[in-house]
Amino acid sequence: MNVGIGLPISDPATLLTWARRAEDGPFTTLGLLDRLVYDNPEPLIALAVLAGATSRVRVQTEVLLAPLRDTALLAKQTATLDRMSGGRLVLGLGVGGRADDHEAAGVDLHTRGRRLNGQLPLLRRLWAGEPYGADAGPIGPAPARPGGPEILFGGFKPMALERVARWGDGFLAAAPPSWAGGLFDTVREQWRAHGREGAPRLVAQANVALGPQQVVDDARAAMHAYYAFTGMPDRMVSGMLTTPQAVRDTVTAYADLGADEVMFYCYGLDPDQVDRIAEAL
Template sequence: MEPDLNAAVLKEWAKVIDEGPFSSLCWGERIAFDNPDSLTLLGALSAWTERVRLVTTVVVPQLHDPVLLAKGLATGDVLSGGRLTVGLGVGGRNEDYVAAGADPATQTMRQMADRVAVMKRVWNGEKVTDSVLPVGPAPVQPGGPELLVGTIGPKTVRSAAPWAAGLAGITMDLDVDKQNELFDVARTAWAQAGRPAPHLATSFWFALGDHDTARTQVHHHLRRYMNWIPAEYVDAMAPTTGWAGTEDELAEVLHRFAEIGTDEVHLIPTSSDTGQLRRVAEAVQEFS
């Protein structure tokens, strides 16, 4: 989501992540923004990496035709050798729905679940029309990629238990106790649905450095990324949103999340500088 990205920068990030101790390489989707298209990027990442899981955090199904989205994601699963995990969410920006020609009234968990059902039919090789052959290719992972739900609300977490394998959430203020409460909602909902224990992932923005410099970096990033929110609101939330500090302090934060059973923390960069990424790699070695 940083400005002025090009193929060389994206490829370097992918290579460093793939060679490092990280479990996943994640990227998000926006339409009315200058980030790369998610499915096109998936194809490139499949070629640039060999080890790491590729995780969409998140794709918004309502912005796509579900059959074409299923085909594109299945293609990404094939190209990556079955390394794809698909995080899905309803999205928080009306302008993206308008830009994609999608109906803002479909911005609900129910509408997302309906599209998930179509995608799973495609991945299972069912015909969704009277075509001669079903829509392919068949994904490498039987039944399709693992699905995670990108949400932070208890009600929406419960609604995803029938179809999702877990959470790909976000914590704005790194409140570990509040995060654990949401995880408990998921654990209960998945058990009541007769599902295996959910994969529990959360994310937060980060910047490494002395506190003032790092906090300024986070603030600058949020000002650009959250451009649909009035700037004064972003300025008010920036001092407590995301994380800024040293490598040792980051490790301490990650330990606190590990103690509540977090399976993964997806660290959201606020700079395109791979120096930040390499420093994070050193800080998280003990968790690999």
């Protein structure tokens, strides 16, 4: 099974070091979270820099909050990144749930799902080279991957899972193995119900901190701050993997569920974690 690294968001200046170490290791993908009203790097810009510093690993948004963005500009930005990276962009999409993000973007929080549903066919049309509309022509450049970058959807509700079959190529499961199995089954059922050929790509996500206690404490504090808005950050942090054996067991558990890849998200800043995860594997 493929293994990727979810990058820490606390200090953008460190991400080049993380990316180069991952490129030299066994990892397949670099992932980056998205928020607007938060002290994190903008993911498309950051991943463009990292794509230019690497040649092999994929760059993946997990998840990009598409409703916060203008659709035509998003189509152009993602096609550019996909083209310039040689088709290495994987576009993980979601709707988000923070009222402050939507307030800052000038987007109605309560219509975010409908907005995403309207964005998806337009993105696909623009990536295919079709005109924007009657009074505006095509928006280039053409992406490296015909039809646009690979799209994965994150989420838990039925509508989010159904989008995978309607518009996507796969599913991002930010859930432990005990929960992810049911989500995977639902995605597969929707895939068949929509008459899709093949199978959806299934990507799991787990949080990890490997190293001295200071590294673990740093990761827990950063993750706690990130998920404070949920009202249950302690529960989120409690699931963090902090031993090599836990990392190996998690890979095995997701593999048994049929996952194609697991992304290990690191909230601690120490880039030596890349090597420690590689050793654990």
